[in-house]
Amino acid sequence: MTGSGNNTYLLAGGNGSAALIDAGTGEPRHLADLDAALTKARARLDRVLVTHGHRDHVDGVPHLARAYPSASFFKRPWPGEDSQPVAWQPMGDGESVIAGDEPLTVLHTPGHSPDHVAFWHEPSGAIFAGDLVVLGSSVMIHSSRGGNLAQYLASLERLLALAPTRLLPAHGPIVPDPATLLKAYLDHRRLREQQVIAALRAGYSDVQRIAESIYDDLDPALMPAARENVRAHLDKLKSDGMVTDEAGWRLR
């Protein structure tokens, strides 16, 4: 589910301080590349800023803590899920964190996961967007693990309102035209919601059947992901008061 792999971003200032956005997985080639980039920039790694607690973003934490014992680790708490052996520094919405010699504004952007944050570099309009967007794909909302579609849509709207110049995501290429992508994401989810409503209206009442009716000719390997997405829509419609899950899913 990570497409071409994970992006991490190293921000090194002229002051010799550097911050890494997302910790990766501890992959030896990544650690070697990071070390080479720090040497080239003549910077030391002072901070690791993590967008959220999914494994592809935090599994590298113990490796980084061993290699850079003076680095501090920042993340928004996710109670019950944060198990890495570091003393996390919590980040509140709207707080500033220093990366290199530049401030980044922490934006709490839940939905993909409850702890998700993005980092806004206001002077340039760039946003390090974590898993909020992936160019050429849609983003998983793991309803069964803290995902929440209504929150996710609100987070997309929040990014859109900031009129970012670029989005730098944790997977896939940099997004050069954020407004177009964010609006397309919002439209796509509205369309999916209409499809879920149509499936309920047609009498489908369980997640599997609804998913099969929406996702034609789906690779069976992707069916669990399709079910997660359908479930996310059903949960949103339920919280909107439009559906009930008593005796199967149905419209109110």
Ligand SMILES: [Zn+2]
């Ligand atoms: Zn994720």
